Amino acid sequence: MRSIPTGPRPKHLTIGRIGLYCFIFVCAIFFLMPLYVMIITSLKDMDEIRAANILNLPKELSFYSWPKAWSQACTGFVCEGLKPGFFNSVKITVPSVIVSVGLSALNGYALAFWRFKGAYLFFGLCLFGAFIPYQVMVYPLLKIEDALGIYSTLPGIILVHTIFGMPILTLIFRNFYASLPIDLFKAARIDGGNFIKIFLYVIIPMSAPITIVAVILQVTGIWNDFLLGLVFAGRDNQPMTVQLNNIVQVDYGVAEYNVDMSATILTSLVPLFVYFISGRWFVRGIAAGAIKG
Amino acid sequence: MKNNVEVKNISFSYGKTEILKDLSLDIREGEFMVLLGPSGCGKTTLLNCIAGLLDLTDGQIWIEDDNVTWKEPKDRHIGMVFQSYALYPSMTVEKNLSFGLRMMNTPKNIINEKIDKAANLLQINELLKRKPSQLSGGQRQRVAIGRALVRDAKVFLFDEPLSNLDAKLRAELRYEIKKLHRDLSNTMIYVTHDQIEAMTLADRISVMKDGLIQQLDTPKQIYNKPANLFVAGFIGSPSMNFLKASYDKSNKKIIVGKKQIDISKYENINNLMNDQGVVFGIRPENINIEKNENSIQCKVELVEPMGADTLVWTSVEGNPISIRLEGSSNFNLNDEINISFDINKSSIFDSKSEERI
Numbered sequence: 200m201r202s203i204p205t206g207p208r209p210k211h212l213t214i215g216r217i218g219l220y221c222f223i224f225v226c227a228i229f230f231l232m233p234l235y236v237m238i239i240t241s242l243k244d245m246d247e248i249r250a251a252n253i254l255n256l257p258k259e260l261s262f263y264s265w266p267k268a269w270s271q272a273c274t275g276f277v278c279e280g281l282k283p284g285f286f287n288s289v290k291i292t293v294p295s296v297i298v299s300v301g302l303s304a305l306n307g308y309a310l311a312f313w314r315f316k317g318a319y320l321f322f323g324l325c326l327f328g329a330f331i332p333y334q335v336m337v338y339p340l341l342k343i344e345d346a347l348g349i350y351s352t353l354p355g356i357i358l359v360h361t362i363f364g365m366p367i368l369t370l371i372f373r374n375f376y377a378s379l380p381i382d383l384f385k386a387a388r389i390d391g392g393n394f395i396k397i398f399l400y401v402i403i404p405m406s407a408p409i410t411i412v413a414v415i416l417q418v419t420g421i422w423n424d425f426l427l428g429l430v431f432a433g434r435d436n437q438p439m440t441v442q443l444n445n446i447v448q449v450d451y452g453v454a455e456y457n458v459d460m461s462a463t464i465l466t467s468l469v470p471l472f473v474y475f476i477s478g479r480w481f482v483r484g485i486a487a488g489a490i491k492g
Numbered sequence: 493m494k495n496n497v498e499v500k501n502i503s504f505s506y507g508k509t510e511i512l513k514d515l516s517l518d519i520r521e522g523e524f525m526v527l528l529g530p531s532g533c534g535k536t537t538l539l540n541c542i543a544g545l546l547d548l549t550d551g552q553i554w555i556e557d558d559n560v561t562w563k564e565p566k567d568r569h570i571g572m573v574f575q576s577y578a579l580y581p582s583m584t585v586e587k588n589l590s591f592g593l594r595m596m597n598t599p600k601n602i603i604n605e606k607i608d609k610a611a612n613l614l615q616i617n618e619l620l621k622r623k624p625s626q627l628s629g630g631q632r633q634r635v636a637i638g639r640a641l642v643r644d645a646k647v648f649l650f651d652e653p654l655s656n657l658d659a660k661l662r663a664e665l666r667y668e669i670k671k672l673h674r675d676l677s678n679t680m681i682y683v684t685h686d687q688i689e690a691m692t693l694a695d696r697i698s699v700m701k702d703g704l705i706q707q708l709d710t711p712k713q714i715y716n717k718p719a720n721l722f723v724a725g726f727i728g729s730p731s732m733n734f735l736k737a738s739y740d741k742s743n744k745k746i747i748v749g750k751k752q753i754d755i756s757k758y759e760n761i762n763n764l765m766n767d768q769g770v771v772f773g774i775r776p777e778n779i780n781i782e783k784n785e786n787s788i789q790c791k792v793e794l795v796e797p798m799g800a801d802t803l804v805w806t807s808v809e810g811n812p813i814s815i816r817l818e819g820s821s822n823f824n825l826n827d828e829i830n831i832s833f834d835i836n837k838s839s840i841f842d843s844k845s846e847e848r849i
Contacts, residue, residue: 380576380578382574382575382576382577382578383578383580385540385543385545385565385572385574385578386572386574386578386579386580386639387580387591388544388545388564388565388566389543389545389565389566389570389571389572389592390566390591390592390595390639390643391566391592391595391596392566392595396595400591400595401580401582404580404582404583405581405582
């Protein structure tokens with residue numbers, strides 16, 4: 200029966216739609232399956248794990264692997280679990296994020312509004328810097344830090360993270376600021392602002408969306424980093440990822456899969472948490488011109 | 493009268509493109525100067541140079557007998573209003589107004605006093621606690637004007653402030669800017685491409701094209717005696733009618749195709765030479781429908797009733813001609829009419845130099 204078109208258009212379930220939903224469903228399964236396995240394995244005891252029914256739910260819930268991973272599992276010769284690694288990671292991440300985001304915002308602002316001679320060349324170098332693989336720089340940086348006497352120290356690893364974060368962050372901030380109306384900046388100059396005052400009172404209050412994007416990128420990047428933490432942090436400041444590796448890579452004794460799984464989940468909790476509380480802002484920040492050049 | 497702003501032989505280039513070329517302009521104290529021209533003529537660039545937002549390639553800028561060529565915008569005693577309003581989005585209206593004063597560490601009671609005064613003048617008292625995003629376009633532009641007011645600027649710069657507003661608001665704010673100038677009598681420099689704004693607001697208009705000033709004069713002079721073809725065509729809506737012609741000195745007539753027009757009443761007729769190629773320009777309102785020995789017969793091709801007046805389109809020897817008549821006049825398509833030109837009010841240009849004769 201045909202009805203007269205009026206009001207909202209009726210919704211039809213087309214073949215394309217069904218295909219799309221199937222695809223989304225498969226994707227979701229693909230990404231959720233490992234997480235499911237990790238969680239249920241961490242809740243089994245070793246006997247059940249040895250029974251090798253990897254997808255089965257635990258017959259009996261056992262939580263002992265979680266506190267063990269947190270404070271008793273052995274990382275090399277010490278058996279204090281991931282706890283020291285967690286606090287090391289916090290000590291590395293917080294200052295690195297603050298310093299790199301702050302400096303990059305200032306850089307991006309200078310590049311977008313105070314077009315000095317050679318600004319374009321500098322911008323090009325930044326772009327280039329954002330794509331250089333870390334490995335190339337590790338050895339020279341190590342020698343430099345050694346000469347400065349900060350190799351294997353907390354300031355040493357913070358400096359490294361700041362250096363590696365700045366090209367891409369500067370790029371992001373510059374592009375965001377370039378999308379702001381230039382008249383605002385002109386008005387602020389006439390109103391008597393200087394370089395720093397305009398940045399503090401006019402630009403920073405408008406930077407919330409892009410700052411959140413930058414913070415998310417940096418927190419997850421630095422928290423998940425393994426290579427730089429291993430090379431530059433030194434024994435006393437090993438981040439959580441390095442300790443996780445030490446727990447999982449046992450050379451002797453029995454591999455305790457449930458503890459490994461708990462430890463892995465614990466390590467990934469911080470980036471997950473960051474995504475969940477700020478996902479909305481992340482999308483908004485990207486929409487605000489963060490990525491488009 | 494004293495000059496308030498003096499622009500002395502300035503040039504400005506952007507890369508290799510020369511936007512302003514050796515331009516000079518004196519603006520008198522208390523004058524309302526309008527910079528008028530099509531987009532890309534350099535009028536906004538000139539305004540930004542006066543404000544100090546762009547560095548000159550050459551020349552000097554003086555404000556109140558002070559060479560400000562190398563001074564920062566904030567030290568030039570200017571206030572500026574932008575087309576995009578440029579209000580600080582994170583601040584309330586009150587904070588927007590006081591930003592400049594706070595930057596100069598003005599005491600709080602003086603800030604409040606000045607904000608009160610500006611808010612009263614612009615009727616934005618009720619909006620002080622709001623954010624710019626909660627204001628309409630007209631309100632935003634009022635706040636932007638207020639921001640210039642509180643700074644006690646000696647010179648106000650307006651960069652197409654009304655271009656983003658709808659027609660009704662534009663007329664309203666235009667009226668208010670004019671009133672503001674009457675009450676404050678500050679020097680104001682106003683950039684626009686809208687000739688109605690220019691005509692209504694200006695004490696003097698400087699018509700610009702390609703980085704050069706084409707004519708600098710009062711609105712009346714510019715309208716009635718345009719210096720060249722460009723100015724004549726740019727000012728006036730509907731624009732001036734042009735007829736290509738040559739001059740016959742013995743009869744004091746110009747010849748347009750097969751038609752002849754007696755121009756013996758033209759003011760500068762003695763400057764014309766025999767056989768000189770000219771462009772005869774006449775405004776739509778200076779054409780009358782009447783039959784006399786000098787009139788030309790033609791047909792009505794289109795009628796545009798505009799309320800107060802009616803625009804009748806016809807053509808003379810293939811050149812379209814518009815005639816502005818009373819709103820009550822009644823013409824139909826293909827009516828035969830006789831038109832005659834008011835030669836006193838016409839302009840004749842040399843067809844090569846395009847200058848008015």
